Amino acid sequence: xxxxxxxxxxxxxxxxxxxxxxxxxxxxxxxxxxxxxxxxxxxxxxxxxxxxxxxxxxxxxxxxxxxxxxxxxxxxxxxxxxxxxxxxxxxxxxxxxxxxxxxxxxxxxxxxxxxxxxxxxxxxxxxxxxxxxxxxxxxxxxxxxxxxxxxxxxxxxxxxxxxxxxxxxxxxxxxxxxxx
Amino acid sequence: xxxxxxxxxxxxxxxxxxxxxxxxxxxxxxxxxxxxxxxxxxxxxxxxxxxxxxxxxxxxxxxxxxxxxxxxxxxxxxxxxxxxxxxxxxxxxxxxxxxxxxxxxxxxxxxxxxxxxxxxxxxxxxxxxxxxxxxxxxxxxxxxxxxxxxxxxxxxxxxxxxxxxxxxxxxxxxxxxxxxxxxxxxxxxxxxxxxxxxxxxxxxxxxxxxxxxxxxxxxxxxxxxxxxxxxxxxxxxxxxxxxxxxxxxxxxxxxxxxxxxxxxxxxxxxxxxxxxxxxxxxxxxxxxxxxxxxxxxxxxxxxxxxxxxxxxxxxxxxxxxxxxxxxxxxxxxxxxxxxxxxxxxxxxxxxxxxxxxxxxxxxxxxxxxxxxxxxxxxxxxxxxxxxxxxxxxxxxxxxxxxxxxxxxxxxxxxxxxxxxxxxxxxxxxxxxxxxxxxxxxxxxxxxxxxxxxxxxxxxxxxxxxxxxxxxxxxxxxxxxxxxxxxxxxxxxxxxxxxxxxxxxxxxxxxxxxxxxxxxxxxxxxxxxxxxxxxxxxxxxxxxxxxxxxxxxxxxxxxxxxxxxxxxxxxxxxxxxxxxxxxxxxxxxxxxx
Ligand SMILES: Cc1ncc(C[n+]2csc(CCOP(=O)(O)OP(=O)(O)O)c2C)c(N)n1
Ligand SMILES: [Mg+2]
Numbered sequence: 001x002x003x004x005x006x007x008x009x010x011x012x013x014x015x016x017x018x019x020x021x022x023x024x025x026x027x028x029x030x031x032x033x034x035x036x037x038x039x040x041x042x043x044x045x046x047x048x049x050x051x052x053x054x055x056x057x058x059x060x061x062x063x064x065x066x067x068x069x070x071x072x073x074x075x076x077x078x079x080x081x082x083x084x085x086x087x088x089x090x091x092x093x094x095x096x097x098x099x100x101x102x103x104x105x106x107x108x109x110x111x112x113x114x115x116x117x118x119x120x121x122x123x124x125x126x127x128x129x130x131x132x133x134x135x136x137x138x139x140x141x142x143x144x145x146x147x148x149x150x151x152x153x154x155x156x157x158x159x160x161x162x163x164x165x166x167x168x169x170x171x172x173x174x175x176x177x178x179x180x
Numbered sequence: 181x182x183x184x185x186x187x188x189x190x191x192x193x194x195x196x197x198x199x200x201x202x203x204x205x206x207x208x209x210x211x212x213x214x215x216x217x218x219x220x221x222x223x224x225x226x227x228x229x230x231x232x233x234x235x236x237x238x239x240x241x242x243x244x245x246x247x248x249x250x251x252x253x254x255x256x257x258x259x260x261x262x263x264x265x266x267x268x269x270x271x272x273x274x275x276x277x278x279x280x281x282x283x284x285x286x287x288x289x290x291x292x293x294x295x296x297x298x299x300x301x302x303x304x305x306x307x308x309x310x311x312x313x314x315x316x317x318x319x320x321x322x323x324x325x326x327x328x329x330x331x332x333x334x335x336x337x338x339x340x341x342x343x344x345x346x347x348x349x350x351x352x353x354x355x356x357x358x359x360x361x362x363x364x365x366x367x368x369x370x371x372x373x374x375x376x377x378x379x380x381x382x383x384x385x386x387x388x389x390x391x392x393x394x395x396x397x398x399x400x401x402x403x404x405x406x407x408x409x410x411x412x413x414x415x416x417x418x419x420x421x422x423x424x425x426x427x428x429x430x431x432x433x434x435x436x437x438x439x440x441x442x443x444x445x446x447x448x449x450x451x452x453x454x455x456x457x458x459x460x461x462x463x464x465x466x467x468x469x470x471x472x473x474x475x476x477x478x479x480x481x482x483x484x485x486x487x488x489x490x491x492x493x494x495x496x497x498x499x500x501x502x503x504x505x506x507x508x509x510x511x512x513x514x515x516x517x518x519x520x521x522x523x524x525x526x527x528x529x530x531x532x533x534x535x536x537x538x539x540x541x542x543x544x545x546x547x548x549x550x551x552x553x554x555x556x557x558x559x560x561x562x563x564x565x566x567x568x569x570x571x572x573x574x575x576x577x578x579x580x581x582x583x584x585x586x587x588x589x590x591x592x593x594x595x596x597x598x599x600x601x602x603x604x605x606x607x608x609x610x611x612x613x614x615x616x617x618x619x620x621x622x623x624x625x626x627x628x629x630x631x632x633x634x635x636x637x638x639x640x641x642x643x644x645x646x647x648x649x650x651x652x653x654x655x656x657x658x659x660x661x662x663x664x665x666x667x668x669x670x671x672x673x674x675x676x677x678x679x680x681x682x683x684x685x686x687x688x689x690x691x692x693x694x695x696x697x698x699x700x701x702x703x704x705x706x707x708x709x710x711x712x713x714x715x716x717x718x719x720x721x722x723x724x725x726x727x728x729x730x731x732x733x734x735x736x737x738x739x740x741x742x743x744x745x746x747x748x749x750x751x752x753x754x755x756x757x758x759x760x761x762x763x764x765x766x767x768x769x770x771x772x
Contacts, residue, residue, distance in 0.1 A: 011363065015301065063487065064487070
C-alpha cells in the first residue's frame with residue numbers, strides 16, 4: 001500500500017483533531033504517524049499525517065470540507081523535507097558507552113541523559129535515517145523508544161498554502177482570502 | 181441594548197434574529213432554563229411539543245424541506261439528544277438545513293458521567309456538517325450565527341449546538357456584533373469559466389446527451405434553468421428520487437427515475453448515452469448500481485456544490501463546483517441550440533417497448549385492492565385539486581410513490597433518500613404541514629414504518645394541525661424486505677410478516693378520523709372524503725399483500741440488468757432485459 005503524507009492547516013480549537021482523524025478511522029485506514037503543532041499563523045495549527053492507503057483523494061477532499069480545516073494538501077508527490085525525532089533509552093554499561101557515543105556522532109545524535117546503566121539519545125533526521133539509527137542501536141538493547149511522527153514541508157519558496165493569505169485580526173481571529 | 185440577559189434568553193433572541201418562527205422539541209432537566217425563557221417569547225417563537233425527539237428532528241427536517249428555511253429541533257441531554265440522532269443522520273444524508281439545540285449537563289459535571297450526560301458532540305460528529313459544545317455564555321451569539329450560516333449555505337446540512345445548563349442559567353450583556361470565525365469555510369466558491377466552456381464543448385458534440393438532476397437542483401431553486409437548458413439543447417432529463425419535481429414529468433423531454441427501481445428506458449439511456457450531465461445529484465449507489473459498469477459509454481460532467489462529491493463514486497471528466505442555478509445560468513449564455521430528436525425518439529421507443537407501468541396493471545384475479553389502484557387515483561386527485569405536498573415513508577410504498585404519482589412541481593415530494601429512515605413519514609409530514617398550512621399534506625406510509633413514529637398523531641391533535649392526511653399502504657409485511665426475500669432468498673419470510681393494530685380505531689383513539697379501504701372501487705371516495713373532512717385523517721388501504729416493486733436492479737448488479745415485471749406469483753427465473761444499442765451513428769444536427 002502506498003504511503004501518503006498529508007498536511008492540513010486547521011483552527012486551533014477543541015475537537016478539530018478528532019474530526020480530522022475520524023475521516024481516516026471511518027474508512028479503516030491506519031494512521032502511520034501524526035504530528036500536530038503551532039504554525040507561523042496564530043490560532044492555526046498544522047497537522048502532518050502519514051497514512052497507508054492507495055486511495056486518499058476523497059479523504060483529502062472531505063478533510064477540506066471540514067469547517068475548521070483551512071487548507072489541505074497531499075504532498076506525497078512533492079519534493080519535501082521530512083523530519084522526525086526519536087528519543088531512545090538504551091542500555092549502556094561502561095563497556096559499550098564509548099561505542100554508542102561514537103555511533104551517535106556518525107548519526108548526528110545527541111546524548112541527553114546518562115545514568116549508571118542507560119542513556120537517553122535524541123536523534124532527528126529523515127524517517128529513513130531515524131530508522132537506520134534505531135537499527136544500529138538495537139544490539140545495545142533499546143529499553144524505551146518514542147518517535148514523534150513525521151513533520152513535512154515542501155521545498156522551495158512555495159508554501160503548502162500558497163493560494164491563500166491569512167491575516168490575524170485584533171480579536172485574534174484568522175481570516176483567509178483567496179489570492180486568485 | 182445594555183441589558184443583562186440569561187444564556188437561555190440569549191438563545192431565544194438569537195433564534196429570533198435568525199428568523200426562526202417554529203421549533204419542535206421536548207424539554208428535560210438540562211434544557212429547562214431554555215424552556216423557562218421561551219415562555220416569555222411565545223408570541224415570536226412557536227414551540228411544538230413532540231412525542232419523541234426523533235419526531236421533533238424529522239419535523240424540523242420536513243419544515244426545512246418545505247419552507248427552504250432552517251428547521252429547528254430541541255432535546256434535553258442524554259436520551260433526548262440520542263433520540264435526535266436518527267433524525268440528524270437523516271438530515272445529513274439528504275443535506276437538509278436544520279439546527280438541533282440540546283441541553284448538556286453543567287460545565288462542572290461534564291466528563292463525570294453525570295446524570296443524563298451523553299457526549300452528543302462526539303456522537304454526532306460524523307453526522308453533522310458541524311457541531312458546537314458551548315461552555316461559555318459569551319460564545320452564544322457567535323455560535324448561533326455560525327450555526328445558522330453553516331446549516332443554510334453551501335451544501336446545506338444539520339448543525340448541532342450542545343449548551344451546558346449553567347451557560348443557559350448565567351447572564352451577561354450579549355454582544356450581537358460578533359463576526360463569524362470561519363476561515364476554512366468558503367461556501368461561496370465560484371467555478372472557473374474554463375470548466376464551463378469544456379462542458380459546453382462536450383455537450384455540443386454529444387450525439388446521445390443525457391441530463392440527470394438531483395436534490396441540488398431543488399435546493400438551489402434551479403428548476404426553471406433546468407427546463408430552459410433542456411429545451412434549449414433538446415436533452416432528455418432523468419430525475420433521481422430527490423430530483424423529483426425538479427422537472428415536470430409531463431414534459432416531452434422528461435424520462436423519469438433511474439436506478440434500482442427506475443424505469444428500464446431510463447437506465448438503458450444512461451448505459452447508452454455518450455455524455456452524462458449530472459446537475460446536483462451525488463451518484464448514490466441506488467442510482468448507479470454496480471459503479472464500474474455505470475454509464476460505460478459516457479463522458480461525465482458533474483455539477484455539485486460540494487467538491488468532495490466530484491469523482492467520489494463515478495469517474496468524472498469535468499467537475500464543476502458551484503451552485504446548480506448559477507452554473508446553468510452561465511452555461512445557458514453560451515450553449516448552442518441542439519436537435520437530438522433521433523436520440524429522444526429512440527429512448528421513447530424503448531419506453532414504448534417496456535411499458536414502464538405495465539407490471540402494475542396485471543392483477544391476480546382475486547385481488548380486490550392493489551397498491552396501483554391507490555397510487556393512480558391519488559395521483560389524479562391531488563393533481564386535479566392542486567396545492568399538495570407528499571411525504572413518503574420508507575419501503576415499497578416509497579418507491580410506488582415515486583413511480584406512480586405524476587410529479588410536476590418542486591418541493592412537493594419528500595422522501596428519505598439517503599438514510600432510508602422508516603418512521604420518517606408522519607413526523608416529516610407534520611413539519612411540512614406546519615410550514616405550508618394552506619397545502620394538503622399527504623403522508624404515505626407502510627404499515628411497518630407508520631408504527632415506528634405514529635405517536636406524533638397526538639402532536640398533530642394538540643397543535644390543531646388539520647392539513648395532514650395519512651395513507652397507510654397496509655400489506656401486512658415489511659414489504660420491501662419481503663420482496664428481497666421472495667426474489668433472492670427463496671421466499672424465506674424471516675421477520676417480515678407484520679401484524680398491525682386496527683389503524684382506523686387507533687386514529688379514532690387519538691381523536692382523528694380513520695377509515696379503512698379494501699376495495700378498488702372505494703379508493704376515490706375515500707380520498708375525496710379526506711379533502712372534505714376539515715381535519716387530519718388516517719386511511720388504512722388494505723392492499724394485496726405480496727405485490728412487488730418493479731423494475732428492479734438486484735443489489736450490486738449493473739443498472740443494465742433489470743428484473744422487469746414478473747406477474748404474481750413470480751416465475752422461477754425473473755425475466756431480465758437485454759438491449760441492442762441504438763443503431764444511429766450519424767452526427768445529429770447542430771443548430772445555431
Ligand atoms: C428504521 C429502519 N429499520 C429498518 C429498515 C429496513 N427496511 C427497509 S424497507 C423495510 C420495510 C418497510 O415496511 P413497511 O413500512 O410496511 O413498508 P412496505 O415496504 O411494506 O411498503 C424495512 C424493514 C429501515 N429502512 N429503517
Ligand atoms: Mg408493509
